[in-house]
Amino acid sequence: MPPHLKAAGSDVAQASPPAGSGSVPLPSVLYAPGAGDFAGHDLLEIAMGPHHPSTHGVFRMNVVLDGETVVKLTPVFGYLHRNHEKIAEKNSYLASIPYTDRLDYICSMTNNWAYVLSVEKLAGLAVPERAEYLRVIVGELTRLQNHACLVGFLLQDMGALGTPMMYAFREREKILDLFESLSGSRMMCNYMRFGGCRCDLPAGWLEQAVKVVAEFDSFLDHFEALLNENEILRARSQGVGVLPRDLAVNAGVTGPCLRASGVNYDLRKVDQYGIYNRFKFRVPLGQHGDVFDRYMMRILEMRESIGILGQARHDIPAGPFVDPKFKLRNLRPKPGEAYGRVESPKGELGFYLISDGGPAPYRYRVRPPSLINLTVLEDMCLGHTIADVVIILGSIDIVLGEVDR
Amino acid sequence: MLGLGILRGLIETWRNFQGSYYDPARLTTVQYPEEKLTPRENARTIPFLVYDGDDPIAGLRCTACSICAVECPAHCIEIVKDPVKKPDYLGKMQFHPRVFDIDMAVCMECGVCAEVCPFDSIKMDRVFELSSGDRRMVLQKSDLAKSNDYFRHIHPVEAAAVDASRAGEQRKMQAKKDASPVPVAS
Numbered sequence: 001m002p003p004h005l006k007a008a009g010s011d012v013a014q015a016s017p018p019a020g021s022g023s024v025p026l027p028s029v030l031y032a033p034g035a036g037d038f039a040g041h042d043l044l045e046i047a048m049g050p051h052h053p054s055t056h057g058v059f060r061m062n063v064v065l066d067g068e069t070v071v072k073l074t075p076v077f078g079y080l081h082r083n084h085e086k087i088a089e090k091n092s093y094l095a096s097i098p099y100t101d102r103l104d105y106i107c108s109m110t111n112n113w114a115y116v117l118s119v120e121k122l123a124g125l126a127v128p129e130r131a132e133y134l135r136v137i138v139g140e141l142t143r144l145q146n147h148a149c150l151v152g153f154l155l156q157d158m159g160a161l162g163t164p165m166m167y168a169f170r171e172r173e174k175i176l177d178l179f180e181s182l183s184g185s186r187m188m189c190n191y192m193r194f195g196g197c198r199c200d201l202p203a204g205w206l207e208q209a210v211k212v213v214a215e216f217d218s219f220l221d222h223f224e225a226l227l228n229e230n231e232i233l234r235a236r237s238q239g240v241g242v243l244p245r246d247l248a249v250n251a252g253v254t255g256p257c258l259r260a261s262g263v264n265y266d267l268r269k270v271d272q273y274g275i276y277n278r279f280k281f282r283v284p285l286g287q288h289g290d291v292f293d294r295y296m297m298r299i300l301e302m303r304e305s306i307g308i309l310g311q312a313r314h315d316i317p318a319g320p321f322v323d324p325k326f327k328l329r330n331l332r333p334k335p336g337e338a339y340g341r342v343e344s345p346k347g348e349l350g351f352y353l354i355s356d357g358g359p360a361p362y363r364y365r366v367r368p369p370s371l372i373n374l375t376v377l378e379d380m381c382l383g384h385t386i387a388d389v390v391i392i393l394g395s396i397d398i399v400l401g402e403v404d405r
Numbered sequence: 406m407l408g409l410g411i412l413r414g415l416i417e418t419w420r421n422f423q424g425s426y427y428d429p430a431r432l433t434t435v436q437y438p439e440e441k442l443t444p445r446e447n448a449r450t451i452p453f454l455v456y457d458g459d460d461p462i463a464g465l466r467c468t469a470c471s472i473c474a475v476e477c478p479a480h481c482i483e484i485v486k487d488p489v490k491k492p493d494y495l496g497k498m499q500f501h502p503r504v505f506d507i508d509m510a511v512c513m514e515c516g517v518c519a520e521v522c523p524f525d526s527i528k529m530d531r532v533f534e535l536s537s538g539d540r541r542m543v544l545q546k547s548d549l550a551k552s553n554d555y556f557r558h559i560h561p562v563e564a565a566a567v568d569a570s571r572a573g574e575q576r577k578m579q580a581k582k583d584a585s586p587v588p589v590a591s
Contacts, residue, residue: 094521101515225417
């Protein structure tokens with residue numbers, strides 16, 4: 001991190017301690033230590049959100065500004081808290097699957113996958129080959145649509161109102177149509193089951209998917225021609241919101257944000273959950289860790305996902321789509337604990353379950369990538385202007401359903 | 406040259422703009438109330454209860470076993486059992502629901518109830534125009550009951566499978582009856 005940012009940000013001290021615990025100090029009692037960078041300036045505190053349209057939902061940032069420059073940023077979570085973990089400790093294992101759809105409501109398929117993976121670990125269930133392929137196919141389709149949407153949102157945050165997002169949503173809609181004809185619902189898919197998937201592919205689905213993916217590939221060509229070399233995009237994003245490699249590792253950042261900082265860590269390669277060891281794909285890595293790198297990570301990962309989908313489509317075997325011994329109801333895993341994690345489009349999504357032998361998990365804990373990637377927001381934003389804060393937040397790729405749970 | 410990237414992007418925008426007049430891939434908007442997309446085979450919205458025959462209440466397949474109410478993630482189903490047993494399609498004596506309410510304000514349309522039902526009684530509908538002029542969000546047995554013909558119409562593949570399995574069970578039951586005739590009381 002550049003030295004001037006550090007001096008401005010993490011060492012901001014208070015003239016007097018705040019009155020109550022947890023209360024945000026008034027800006028008038030803030031000053032910078034040492035050289036007195038802000039001596040004589042008035043600082044302004046703004047509550048950005050929870051209604052601000054650029055905060056991707058109901059996220060709130062208390063930003064302290066010196067002019068337009070951010071000197072302090074406090075994220076405030078919890079506006080979308082819905083007791084997800086406690087509800088799951090009351091419901092049966094099966095009944096939690098629809099709730100996981102609502103965590104990261106753009107990528108319900110990978111949420112399902114992470115949850116069923118941990119239950120399968122807990123209960124020791126095997127997954128048939130075809131089901132593994134089905135999971136890879138829907139998981140990579142989810143990655144395509146999530147990253148396309150994210151690029152659209154990010155560009156909208158930069159001021160490209162509508163155009164890139166509209167193009168991205170047009171392509172996403174085709175993938176959602178596939179999800180609807182497969183699982184019955186566009187976004188709340190509720191598709192995976194312990195030991196497999198809920199249903200087999202409908203007739204003609206795979207052919208349709210092949211067509212959609214081929215179209216997506218050519219869409220990406222046009223999308224890159226539209227955006228990659230755009231001078232405004234580059235001026236707004238290069239060198240902005242740099243996330244240093246060490247900080248990213250220490251803060252537990254995962255997913256494209258981590259890889260944009262140059263850390264080669266992709267759970268599909270590290271864990272090789274499911275059947276990812278059978279596919280050939282590369283993990284794109286960034287050099288600078290700025291917003292542009294994070295943008296490029298998404299584009300490059302979509303290309304790799306298209307490659308994985310091509311291989312999966314080619315290799316998918318016939319057979320059962322769910323373990324024949326699978327019982328839909330009354331799942332009572334033996335007492336024990338399990339942590340299942342997948343590389344969701346946003347990072348490492350994990351479910352930690354403890355079973356006491358009962359029909360519901362004794363403890364159910366979600367490790368959401370959005371929340372943990374958000375913790376480095378202040379470090380990325382300090383020293384940048386308030387307009388850059390919007391882009392930096394957009395480039396992290398958060399969904400508030402997952403942050404607050 | 407500065408500005409070349411923007412120009413290249415504008416060419417893409419121009420191509421898309423032009424295509425929005427004639428290219429079917431660009432003409433994606435459906436003028437909703439006048440035009441409607443054909444729903445998909447698997448599409449699911451709210452649950453409904455299937456009945457056989459002509460009488461929506463007497464023909465209900467539901468046996469008030471309450472499995473759906475227990476498994477429902479949102480716990481939006483309320484069932485009160487009718488103590489009087491009636492014969493079902495196999496001739497077995499079964500309970501029937503006196504009250505079967507689904508709170509549509511709570512239902513999240515996940516389809517778990519339809520999945521766990523052992524009697525193929527509760528299935529997922531595909532209606533989506535659900536707004537109403539009053540505040541009645543709790544649908545009762547009479548509102549939920551829809552005929553098997555309707556089920557065949559909205560989910561042909563699934564309904565055919567259900568019909569085949571029920572017909573098979575009936576045949577099996579008939580064969581059993583024929584094999585061991587019940588002695589007629591004189």
